[in-house]
Amino acid sequence: MKKKLVITDLTRMYRGTVCIAGYDSEHNCFRPTLPPPGIPEQTLVKDGRAVIFPFALVEFDLLEPTPKPPHTEDYRYNADSPCFIRQVQDRKTVLGWSLFEDVNALFDQPILTDPGFYVLDCQGPRSIGTILPRGIMKVIYEAGEDSPWDYRLHFVDRSNSFYRLKITDLTWHYYCDSLRGQGREPTEISSELTSVLKSRDVFLRIGLARGWKKFPERCYLQITGIYTLPDYLEGKTFVDLSPQK
Known part of the structure; x- marks a missing residue:
């Protein structure tokens, strides 16, 4: 499932990994995840430029939901799929969702x-x-x-x-x-x-x-x-x- 998300969270985890979360156009929250060891920080950057960062609109290929309350937003994604589209300027509106x-x-x-x-x-x-x-x-x-x-x-x-x-x-x-x-x-x-x-x-x-x-x-x-x-x-x-x- 192709899904465009506005990134709202980019957090430091352990051993060089990160956690990301964002919202779709209907204001639903998704936390794209990968199997252990998780998402390497280095994959957030391409050719020296950030492609996944707060208030970037990024398209993911989401594969399957993996919720475990309270982490109901978890969704496994294709690691090769993230595609930077543009930067969103109206931060206040996004955070208001x-x-x-x-x-x-x-x-x-x-x-x-x-x-x-x-x-x-x-x-x-x-x-x-x-x-x-x-x-x-x-x-x-x-x-x-x-x-x-x-x-x-x-x-x-x-x-x-x-x-x-x-x-x-x-x-x-x-x-x-x-x-x-x-x-x-x-x-x-x-x-x-x-x-x-x-x-x-x-x-x-x-x-x-x-x-x-x-x-x-x-x-x-x-x-x-x-x-x-x-x-x-x-x-x-x-x-x-x-x-x-």
Whole structure:
């Protein structure tokens, strides 16, 4: 099945792999997937240019649905099929297709805590969506424990619920790292990005990780995309920020 999707999520996974998600013209969400080990980051680029990136319209050959609640959007695709069509300019409209009042409304099931924020596996209608936070509290960019760097955001949603979530947005990672590559201190970068988000309209894409060895029954909340109006990236893609650029 040929399907054109506007990409809304490009997230960093493990060992050089990524996760992508997008919406069709009827506002249905699809998460194109491949068998293990998954989607290699290098396949997002062709001839030095990004072909799969946020707000790109990309055609996929979708083969079969592989849903497992709450990840109801999963769909296996032909790895050779993605074809870049054009870049979509009206980001606000695209993000509005999946906009929810708050985080709880997005997942439509109890959000549990300690440690972190999570929902239970094998239930729930969806695993990803958009919110407009009521307030940005703090950006965290610091050396990590389980990975070289830790990217997080403290925010309050429209129900006045506080969240401290891990950021898996690939472009955000590259952006933070590029600033550090210019000799900036992580604390300075955190402070600057906090000010940037506080001063702009912010759309957060919130998604669910999958259960893992330590907590197989838990799907932890994570930020899969951070978008601002005006665009903090000034039109750049992850390729423009890559250290290999």
